[in-house]
Amino acid sequence: MSLKDEFLAGKILLIDKPLEWTSFQVVNKLRWEIKQAFKLKKIKVGHAGTLDPLATGLLLICTGKMTKQIDSFQAQIKEYTGTIVLGSTTPSYDLETEINETFPTDHITEALIHKTTEEFVGDIEQYPPVFSALKKDGKRLYEFARAGEAVEIKPRNIHIAEFEITNIRGLEVDFRVVCSKGTYIRSLAHDFGKALNCGGHLSALRRTKIGDFNVKNGITIQDFISTLNNQIE
DSSP, rough: HHHHHHHHHEEEEEEEETTTHHHHHHHHHHHHHHHHTTSSOOOEEEEOOOOOEEEEEEEEEEEEGGGGHHHHHHTEEEEEEEEEESSSOEEEEEESOOEEEOOOOOTHHHHHHHHHGGSSSSSEEEESSHHHHSSSTTTEEEHHHHHOOOOOOEEEEEEEEEEEEEEEEEEEEEEEEOOOOOHHHHHHHHHHHHHHHHEEEEEEEEEETTTEEEEEGOHHHHHHHHHHHHOOO
8 A cells, every 4th residue: 555545544643743833733734745745635634632732742633534533532531741830820721821810829838739639530520711612602712712701611521530740849830630531731720729729820731642642652743744755755
């Protein structure tokens, strides 16, 4: 089978998404490169689970007939690492928006931080961030948020299998979390700060695993393009 036929029959690409790229931009870039390489008029390309622009890490890209498997990949458990900054909040729950409130942190201890993680392990209810791509009444939630319009958001049931604190540097808390489909790590950061009575927001996020797929086996967009061009020369 030729490389062109492999892409059409269906491939799974493990891409290490760079900072500030949207998942949609990655899909568009790879689709364009594949079409150019094989002089195709069209090919199906999609991703199995969005990563925010301010997040890096594993993005599963499916081509051709493998796009039919996207739903099953999206349903698999995911692992993330990141950093929560305590003592302040932002409307988007991350660094997309400016800090809007600050809170006292004198009561925060490392023991309290570790103990509070226990509240978030298991089946929990979570409110998605208002700055998200979820749709309500045909509009993305972030469209309401950016227009300053209030919108009612319903909670969703999610499962946190593991929530581990890996390092504490003053008010910066590094973590690793293993969670179900539909979990918003930004919301977890916000709710964690709330539970500590000091507020919190996400300052860094990296997706490390989707099911058995690991970002360690991922490649950058540029590496994919270079490899593709070398294989067809």
